[in-house]
Amino acid sequence: MPVDLSLVQGFIYPNEGWLQWSFMLVIYPYITGLVAGAFVVSAFYEVFGNEHFKPVSRLSLLCSLGFLIVCVLPLEFHLTHHLRGFEMFSTPNPSSAMAGFGGVYLWYLFILVLEIWFNFREKIVEGAESKKPSLRRFVLRILTLGSHDVSEKAMKGVHKVTHTLAIIGIPSACFLHGYVGFIFGSIKANHWWASALMPFIFLLSAVVSGVAMMFILYWICCVFIKKEPMRLGTVNAFISLLFGFLIVDLVFEALEVLQIFYAHIEATPAVAALIRNELMGSYVWGQAIIGSGVPFIILLLLVWVLPWSKRHLRQGLMLIASLFVLGSVLLMRWNVVIGGQELSRSLLGTFHFSEVFGTHEGVGVGICLLLLPFILMIIFSLFLDPWEYEKKEVK
Amino acid sequence: MKRRDFIKATGTVTLAAGVYLTVLKPSPVNAKEEKDWLNGYDWNKHYWGFGIDSTKCIGCGSCVRACKEENDVPKDPYHFRCWVERYAHLKGEEKPKVDSPNGGYNSFPDKYKKEEVLKAFFVPKLCNQCAVPPCVQVCPVGATYQTKDGVVLVDNDYCIGCRYCISACPFGARYMNDEAGCADKCTWCYHRITKGLEPACVLACPVGARIFGDLKDENSEINKFIEEHKIITLKPDLGCEAKVAYVGIDSEVR
Numbered sequence: 103m104p105v106d107l108s109l110v111q112g113f114i115y116p117n118e119g120w121l122q123w124s125f126m127l128v129i130y131p132y133i134t135g136l137v138a139g140a141f142v143v144s145a146f147y148e149v150f151g152n153e154h155f156k157p158v159s160r161l162s163l164l165c166s167l168g169f170l171i172v173c174v175l176p177l178e179f180h181l182t183h184h185l186r187g188f189e190m191f192s193t194p195n196p197s198s199a200m201a202g203f204g205g206v207y208l209w210y211l212f213i214l215v216l217e218i219w220f221n222f223r224e225k226i227v228e229g230a231e232s233k234k235p236s237l238r239r240f241v242l243r244i245l246t247l248g249s250h251d252v253s254e255k256a257m258k259g260v261h262k263v264t265h266t267l268a269i270i271g272i273p274s275a276c277f278l279h280g281y282v283g284f285i286f287g288s289i290k291a292n293h294w295w296a297s298a299l300m301p302f303i304f305l306l307s308a309v310v311s312g313v314a315m316m317f318i319l320y321w322i323c324c325v326f327i328k329k330e331p332m333r334l335g336t337v338n339a340f341i342s343l344l345f346g347f348l349i350v351d352l353v354f355e356a357l358e359v360l361q362i363f364y365a366h367i368e369a370t371p372a373v374a375a376l377i378r379n380e381l382m383g384s385y386v387w388g389q390a391i392i393g394s395g396v397p398f399i400i401l402l403l404l405v406w407v408l409p410w411s412k413r414h415l416r417q418g419l420m421l422i423a424s425l426f427v428l429g430s431v432l433l434m435r436w437n438v439v440i441g442g443q444e445l446s447r448s449l450l451g452t453f454h455f456s457e458v459f460g461t462h463e464g465v466g467v468g469i470c471l472l473l474l475p476f477i478l479m480i481i482f483s484l485f486l487d488p489w490e491y492e493k494k495e496v497k
Numbered sequence: 498m499k500r501r502d503f504i505k506a507t508g509t510v511t512l513a514a515g516v517y518l519t520v521l522k523p524s525p526v527n528a529k530e531e532k533d534w535l536n537g538y539d540w541n542k543h544y545w546g547f548g549i550d551s552t553k554c555i556g557c558g559s560c561v562r563a564c565k566e567e568n569d570v571p572k573d574p575y576h577f578r579c580w581v582e583r584y585a586h587l588k589g590e591e592k593p594k595v596d597s598p599n600g601g602y603n604s605f606p607d608k609y610k611k612e613e614v615l616k617a618f619f620v621p622k623l624c625n626q627c628a629v630p631p632c633v634q635v636c637p638v639g640a641t642y643q644t645k646d647g648v649v650l651v652d653n654d655y656c657i658g659c660r661y662c663i664s665a666c667p668f669g670a671r672y673m674n675d676e677a678g679c680a681d682k683c684t685w686c687y688h689r690i691t692k693g694l695e696p697a698c699v700l701a702c703p704v705g706a707r708i709f710g711d712l713k714d715e716n717s718e719i720n721k722f723i724e725e726h727k728i729i730t731l732k733p734d735l736g737c738e739a740k741v742a743y744v745g746i747d748s749e750v751r
Contacts, residue, residue, distance in 0.1 A: 104575055113582075113595040115622075115669025120575045122660040122673065182658025182678035189638045189657060200661050201637035247503055290735055291631065291667035368734075447669050448751050450595050 103461075105453050111379050112451025121443055121455050125468045126176040131282045131304060132435045133173040133475065138279035138305070139312010140166040141214070141271055146343070148221075148268035154339035158320045160488035161479075163218050165319065166275075168478035170211055175471055179462055199285045206281050210274045217267040219245070222486045223260045227252045229487070238485055279308040286438060293369030293449070294376060294442040299358045306351035311431040313344045314424035321421055328489065334413045341420050344427065345401040352394055355434075372449040379452045380444045385437045393430025397423035538691040543646040545685060546719040547623070548708035548728070552745035554619040555704055556581055558604040563701030564623075565602070567686060574599045576672045578683035579623040579698050581605075584750065588613035593749065620750050621706060623698065624649065624670040624683035625731060625739035632662035632671065632682075641680065647712075647740065648687055653679045667735050685709070 103121045110119075144162035147155040155162075178187050191208065194201035219226075227250050229242035280301040286292075287300025317340045324332045362373050377385060400423040404416060444452050459465045483489070564579045565572055581601030584593045587609065598605065601619075609617075630649050632641050640655035641662050651662075656679035663671040663680055674681035686696035690709075694700075699707040710719030719742075722728075728742040732751060743750070 107574065113597070116574065116577045116580045116597055116600040117663075117669045117672040120672065122663050177659070180659065182673070183656065186638070186655075186657040189655070193638060195636055195639035197634045198637045198639075198661070199635060200659065204637075289631075289635070289665050291665055443664070447667055448595070450751070 103455075103458065103463075105455050107453075109454040110451055111375070111453070112446070113448055114446035114451045114453055115448055118443075118446055118448075119453070121440075123180070123439055123443060124455075124463045125457055125465050126180040126463045126471075128432075128435045128439045129468050129472060130173065130176040130180075131279075131286075131439070132311070132432055133169050133176065133472070134282050135279050135304065135308030135311050135431065135435075136315055136475070137166050137169040137173055137210075137312075138275040138308040139310065139314075140169065140316055141275040141312070142309050143313055143316045143343075145268050145272050145275075146339075148265065149272060152339060154333070154335045157333060157336055158316050160221060160486075161319060161323070161483070162316050163214070163221060164482040164486065164488060165316065165475070165479045167214055167218060167482065168475035170207075170214060171478060172471060172475045174207065175474070176468070179467060179471070199281075199288050203281060203285060206274075206278050210271075210278045213267060213271050213274050217264065217271055218486075220260050220264040220267060222488075224252055224257065225486055229485070241485055276305055280305040286442070291447050292442050292445070293362075293367075294373060294445050295438065297358055297361070299354055299361070303351070303354050303358060306347060306354055307431045307434055310344065310347045310351050310427055313340065313347060314427040314431075316340075317344070317420060317424045318428070321417065323489070332413065332417050334416070337413060337417050337420060341401060341404050341416065344397075344420075344423065345405055348394070348398060348401065348427065352398065355394075369449055372445060372452075376441065376445040376452050380454055381437055381441050384433055385441065389430050389433040389437055393426055393433055397426040397430070400426075536691070540644055540646040540691075542713065544712045545626070545647050545690060546710060546712040546717075546723070546740060546742070547626070547685060548719055548722040548726075548742040548744070549621050549746075550706045550708065550722070550726075550744045551618050551620055553704045553706035554581065554621055555706075556583060556601060556605045556619040557703065558601045559701040559703060560621060560698035560707060561600050561602045563697040564683070567689075567697035568684075570681075571675070572602075574602075576674075576681075578670075578681070579621065582620045582622060582750075583617065584620060584747065585609055585612075585617040586615040588615055593747075618745060618747075620743075620746055621698075622668070622670070623741065624685070625668055625737070625741045626685060628738035628740060629736060631665040631667065631735075631737055632680075635661045635665040637661065644687075648685055648690075649682070650684055650687060651680055651682060653677050656680055667732050667737060668739070 103124055105119050105121055107119055140162045143155060144159045144166065146152045147159040178184055181187050190201055191204045194204055226242050226245045229238055230246045231250065232239045283301035283304025286295045286304075287297050290296045320336065320340070321332065324330055362370055400419050404411070404419055408415070440455055440457075444455055446452065457465055461467075558581060560579055561577065561581060564570060564577075568578055570576050570578050577600040580597055582595055582597045583601075583605050584595055586593045594609070596605075596608075605619075626648050628647070630643060633643050633649060637659060638655055638657055640657070641649060641651045643649050656677075658673070658678045658680070660673060660680060663673065666682075671680050671682045673679075686694070686698075689696060695709055696707075699709045708718050708722045710717030712719060714720065722744075723742055726744040728744055729746065729748070730739040730742060732739060
C-alpha cells in the first residue's frame with residue numbers, strides 16, 4: 103500500500119514508500135499467539151493437574167484448534183499468488199524462516215488434532231452410538247475411526263496418550279509462537295525487529311493473550327450459556343496465571359527497549375525517532391501505559407490489596423484486565439509489524455502509515471478473520487460438546 | 498477395516514505423499530531448459546562486478562530513467578531498480594541532509610541555493626547482489642536465487658508474493674511488481690549482460706560514474722577500478738557482503 107510521501111520525516115529509501123506488510127501480518131502473529139496461549143491454559147489442567155482450569159481445559163483445546171486453522175489465512179490473503187501458497191509446504195526453501203513455519207505449523211496441527219481426538223474419545227463414541235439419527239451422529243461415527251471401545255482398559259490407555267500428547271503439545275505450542283517471533287527477529291535489516299529477545303517476547307505475550315481470551319470465554323460461557331456462577335477457584339487461578347505471565351512479559355519487553363537505548367548502537371537514534379514520531383500513540387500510550395499499565399495495576403490490586411474481595415468484584419476486574427490485555431497484545435503486534443516498517447532501513451527517517459478498511463488486506467477482512475476462530479470453536483463445540491462433561495464434573 | 502489398519506493405511510499414504518512432495522518431486526527447471534534459457538551463455542565463466550565512482554556522479558538521473566525504460570519499472574515514485582541519493586553537508590548542521598526526490602528520476606532541484614553547502618555528493622544505488630543475500634535466505638519457496646555468475650534473480654513462476662524478501666533487504670533494493678504480483682529488483686540487466694552488453698544504467702551514464710565488468714577477466718574495467726581505488730561497500734556490518742564497490746562516499750552512507 104502506498105504511503106503518503108508528504109508525511110515522511112527525514113529520508114527513506116524510495117522503494118520504502120510502499121508498505122509491504124499490512125493488517126494481515128498484524129493479525130497473523132496475534133492469532134498464532136492465541137493458539138499457543140489457549141493450549142497453555144489447557145495444559146495447566148492436562149499436564150500439571152491444576153483442577154481449577156478443568157472447566158476451560160477442553161474448550162481451550164477447541165479454541166486452540168479454531169485459531170490454528172485460521173492462523174494461516176491472513177498469510178494466504180496477504181499473498182499476491184494465493185494458489186501458490188501451498189508451495190511453502192510442498193517445496194519449502196530450507197534456509198527460510200517463513201518456510202520453516204510450515205513445518206512447525208503442521209507438526210503442531212498434528213499434535214493438537216491427536217490431542218483433541220483422544221481427549222474427546224468418550225464424547226465421540228457416546229455421540230456416535232446415539233440412537234437418534236442426526237448430522238452430529240454421522241460426523242462422530244466417522245470420527246470414531248471405526249473403534250467404539252471405551253472400556254475401562256481402553257480409556258486407561260487413552261488417558262495415558264492424552265497426557266503424553268499434552269506434554270508434547272506444550273513445547274510444540276511454545277515453539278510455534280516463539281518461531282513467529284523468530285521470523286521477525288531474524289530480519290537483520292530491520293533494527294526494530296532484529297533482536298534475540300523477539301521470540302521470547304512473542305511467546306510471553308502469546309500466553310498472556312491466550313489466558314486473557316480463555317478467561318473472557320469462560321465468563322461468556324458461565325454468564326450467557328450455562329447461566330451458572332463462575333468458580334472462585336478458577337477465577338483466582340486465572341488471576342494468578344495472567345499476573346505471573348504479564349510480569350515476565352513486561353520485563354522482557356522493557357529489557358528489549360532498554361537494550362537498544364543503553365547499548366546506543368547505530369540504530370538507537372533512529373529507533374528513538376520512530377517511537378517519538380510514529381509510535382507515541384500506539385506504543386507508548388496504547389500498548390505500554392494503558393494496555394499494560396491498567397491490567398497490571400488491576401491484577402496487582404486483586405493479588406495484593408484485595409485478595410479478600412468477593413467473586414463478583416474479582417471476576418469483574420479480571421474481565422476488564424483481560425480485555426485490556428487482549429487490546430494491548432494486538433497493539434504490540436501492530437507496533438512490531440507496522441512500526442518496524444515505518445522505520446527506514448536507511449536509519450535516516452520514518453513515515454506514517456494509515457490503515458485502510460476496505461481492501462482484501464484491510465481491517466474489515468481482518469476483523470472477519472479474527473471472528474472466524476470463534477465460529478469454528480462454536481461448531482466444534484456443537485459436535486464435541488465440551489460442556490456436558492464439565493457440568494457433570496462440577497456437580 | 499479395523500481401526501489399527503485404518504490408522505496404518507492413513508499413515509502410509511500421508512508419509513508417501515509427504516516424501517513425494519518434499520523429496521522426490523522433480524524440479525520444474527531441468528538442465529536442458531536451463532541451457533535453452535541462457536541461450537548458450539555459460540555462467541560458470543563469468544563473475545560480474547559493479548563499481549560506483551561517486552566523485553563523477555552529477556545526479557542527472559539518466560541512469561534512473563534508462564533503467565525504468567529498459568526494465569518496464571513503473572514510473573511512479575514508489576518503484577525503483579536503481580536510484581540516486583544526494584548527501585549535502587550544510588553549514589551549522591551536524592548531520593547531512595539526504596534526499597532522493599522521485600529517486601532522482603527528474604534530477605535534483607537546487608534546494609540548497611540559500612544555504613552554505615560545505616560538501617555534497619550523489620550516491621547512485623542499485624541492488625548490491627550480495628554474496629550472502631538475505632533475500633535468497635528468507636524466500637520461503639526458493640523463488641529468488643543466486644546465479645553462478647553472482648547475480649540474484651527472481652523466478653516469477655515461483656514467487657508467491659509474500660514480500661518477505663522485500664522486508665529482508667537491508668538496502669531497500671526490492672519492490673513489488675504489481676503487474677506480475679511478484680517481488681522485483683535490479684538484475685544488473687541480466688538479459689543484457691548475458692548477451693555481452695552493458696547494463697542500461699551504465700550505458701546511459703554520461704560521466705562514467707558506473708563501472709561494470711567481469712571480475713574473472715583480469716583486464717576488465719571493474720578489476721582496474723577496484724585495483725586503482727580505495728573502495729568501500731555498504732553496510733558491511735550486516736554480513737551480507739554487498740558487491741557494489743563505492744568510491745568517494747562518506748562512511749555515513751547506508
